[in-house]
Amino acid sequence: MRNYEIMFIVNPNVAEDEIDKINAQIESIVTTGGGNVAKVEKMGKRRLAYPVEKFRDGFYVLLTITAGGDIIKETERRLRVMDPVIKYLTVRMDEDIRRQDKIKAHRAKRAARRSANSAGRPAAPEQSIED
Amino acid sequence: MAIQKQYYRRKKVCKFCVERIDSINYKDVKLLSQFVPERAKIMPRRISGVCSPHQRRLTDAIMKARNIALLPFATE
Numbered sequence: 001m002r003n004y005e006i007m008f009i010v011n012p013n014v015a016e017d018e019i020d021k022i023n024a025q026i027e028s029i030v031t032t033g034g035g036n037v038a039k040v041e042k043m044g045k046r047r048l049a050y051p052v053e054k055f056r057d058g059f060y061v062l063l064t065i066t067a068g069g070d071i072i073k074e075t076e077r078r079l080r081v082m083d084p085v086i087k088y089l090t091v092r093m094d095e096d097i098r099r100q101d102k103i104k105a106h107r108a109k110r111a112a113r114r115s116a117n118s119a120g121r122p123a124a125p126e127q128s129i130e131d
Numbered sequence: 132m133a134i135q136k137q138y139y140r141r142k143k144v145c146k147f148c149v150e151r152i153d154s155i156n157y158k159d160v161k162l163l164s165q166f167v168p169e170r171a172k173i174m175p176r177r178i179s180g181v182c183s184p185h186q187r188r189l190t191d192a193i194m195k196a197r198n199i200a201l202l203p204f205a206t207e
Contacts, residue, residue, distance in 0.1 A: 062158075096154065
């Protein structure tokens with residue numbers, strides 16, 4: 001199980017309840033496959049940076065889910081088939097989250113050490129860590 | 132005597148290191164668009180001063196944002 005974000009763009013002329021229907025469909029796919037939908041965020045109508053299928057605007061929806069690879073494959077297939085969905089993007093987030101946790105832990109440790117011997121010499125400039 | 136440098140060039144620093152921006156996310160259009168000038172190309176490191184690990188992540192994020200039409204590939 002991994003964390004993913006699926007962002008998709010819906011045809012701007014589609015009604016709001018239609019979008020809810022699409023979300024419900026995807027949610028059911030994920031949950032029946034054993035995954036979990038953490039968040040459904042409708043980001044609203046936005047101007048597209050370039051025309052997609054002759055549309056200049058689009059309705060953005062962002063889903064944060066935890067699922068395995070085969071569920072993702074199935075959801076992507078469904079998104080491709082759905083007519084109102086004009087574009088989608090799936091991004092794997094777990095590596096990024098882990099990296100951020102690592103940086104945060106590192107920073108907390110440094111801060112603790114600094115406050116422990118605060119009276120001494122000025123603290124060394126912090127280095128950023130990257131893995 | 133050596134010729135003195137006439138201009139003082141300010142040392143460029145990596146924005147992400149200085150401001151401690153940990154995550155470069157593809158959804159953060161406001162941040163990313165600072166690194167895509169008018170032609171919508173990605174700004175080179177030698178101009179922006181971003182360090183190489185951060186430039187790598189920045190490029191990744193910009194490419195994702197382009198894919199989902201948050202940022203343009205090119206401007207007309």
